[in-house]
Amino acid sequence: MDKAISKEERQKEFKKKIIKYSIIGIGIGIIIVILISLMRSSINEKDLSLSTVDKGVIEVSVSAAGKVVPAFEEIINSPIDTRILEVYRKGGDSVDIGTPLLKLDLQSTETEYKKLQDEEQMRSYQLEQLKVNNKTKVNALAMQIKVSAMKLDRMAVELRNEHYLDSLGAGTTDKVREVELNYNVAQLELEQLKQQYEDDQQVRIADLKVKELEFNIFRKSMEEMKRTLNDAQIRSPRKAILTYINNQVGVQVPKGSQVAIISDLSHFKVDGEIADTYGDRISTGSKAIVKVGNEKLPGIVSNVTPLSKNGVISFSVQLDEDNHKHLRSGLKTDVYIMNAMKEDVMRITNSSYYMGKGEYELFVLHDNEIVKRKVKLGESSFEYVEVLSGLDIGDQVVVNDMTNYRAKNRMKVK
Structure with missing residues (x-):
């Protein structure tokens, strides 16, 4: 006859099964969490530029595109209808006052x-x-x-x-x-x-x-x-660099045609262009900041064209340090023209994400994750952007270019 299994033994066997299945369930849960964690997008912390939301002053500015040009540049034109007989200098030469540049036919x-x-x-x-x-x-x-x-x-x-x-x-x-x-x-x-x-x-x-x-x-x-x-005795009017010369001997040059250009390449200014919709925000004497790489060079607006051409207003900025070592003729720059002051406003660092007033989707750092959040931004300076809503003091916001992650709403920070 089979021996009857006692109640204690049955309970022990039941507990063993519960423990076994619990361990298996916990293991499966851990595996699922790990898989979810592995499947979730992540980004290295070193690839993030973070700005902490604070309160302070914003010098409201409008941005424009600029180009570094010589502070002095003179175009030398032929005063008569003639032809070139001899050329004495070449482009790039340094010239002094009175240096002969070329000889014209003056007979x-x-x-x-x-x-x-x-x-x-x-x-x-x-x-x-x-x-x-x-x-x-x-x-x-x-x-x-x-x-x-x-x-x-x-x-x-x-x-x-x-x-x-x-x-x-x-x-x-x-x-x-x-x-x-x-x-x-x-x-x-x-x-x-x-x-x-x-x-x-x-x-x-x-x-x-x-x-x-x-x-x-x-x-x-x-x-x-x-x-x-x-x-017609073409000579340099001052000490400068000869940036252009017509070196075609024998060519006919009509009266008023350009034969040479001399430039002072030791001092520079910035010529800028801005949409005419911002025409009321820029005037002669306005404070300006020219951004050359990571350098921020202060200056003032020295000249503004009175008329708009093709929807654009041109202006010039005279730099406080017009011989800065990073300045090069033809260099593209960002120009910020100050026109107002706002105090005690929430702000974050200005960067490439900012394209003007409006709503943005920015990533905010929270518990080793960055989470996308809708944010409303206002005016800006060359350093800061005004936060109107969507952020709180102390929030850390990603301010570098996140275009490649615009489809993501949440990412883990490694």
């Missing part, structure tokens, strides 16, 4: 200038001749006046004599009237000569002034040609 211009010199001499002689003629004619009129005055004096004596003879009965009334008439006519002729003298003198003075003015105008045009001729 026709020099010939024209020599003709003007001859004409100047001729006009000078003509002017001297006019002065002598005027003096001669004026002196002749003055002499006629003196002669007429003497004649008038003689007639006055004759008239007195005739009146005296007539009073003695030795003269006649007709003779007195004749002498008196001649005296009056001579008096009128003298007055006429005096008036002619004054009028002729004024006319000759005015005519001389006109001729002198014409001569001065001619001299000015001649001086202008001389200046043009000097300018």
